[in-house]
Amino acid sequence: MRALIEYLARALAEHPDDVVVEEEHDGDRILLYLYVNDEDKGRVIGRDGRCANAMRSLLHVAAVRAGVRATLNIE
């Protein structure tokens, strides 16, 4: 799940080396925290949050497949 978000964020970012994803487990819940270069925040979130929504949508697929619940926070 973390690899998926890392991949997508690196693909969107102008500074892929600055992409960091932290993963926190809380029972069957997984919390992902995405950190990107300040200049990339807009790119990763997208117009009207469309990139963030699309990433969450794919994260949901990964979570269902793994039988967990996952949420993505963009810091």
Added chain:
Amino acid sequence: MRIPDAPDELPTAPRLDAADDLDLAGGMLRDILNLLGLQGTEITARDPETPGDGAGLIAQVFDVYGEDDVASDELGLLIGRRGETLYHLQYLMNTIVGQRRENAPVFGLDIEGYRRRREQMLVDMAREIAEEVRASGDVITLEPMPAHERRIIHLTLETEAGVRTESVGSGENRQVEILPAE
């Protein structure tokens, strides 16, 4: 054209040295399927053929199919409710290619033939309702639909005698009206 199958290690970023835009987009699609654990899938690229494919708007359509029944079932999740996840994936793919390449074309995506089936359903429905409008003279408003689905209705009825179409409302509530021709 076939997009190569899974490598042994999970990808960490798109290969920006891809030969062309199609390769970059197809390679990303393969990466994302691998990251989701959907390895038993075949990706092919073809020319768009119908309004639903986005003929006239997009360069190539990627068709994703499972290699067996299990893989096909699993792909259902990637289509999502009313194709929502499919459109999200298509949006991400095009956004990333558009950021990396100048004047990149737009690519389409279909999974397990979902869009083709949905298009056929919309075409059949549009024709049936046009018939009703012609017979009754009433205006009939369809349920809200995304832009590419409304486009299918408009294009289907463009050549039908006795009716015309209009879109009303805004955002997620935008709907097609089928009206008797003046």
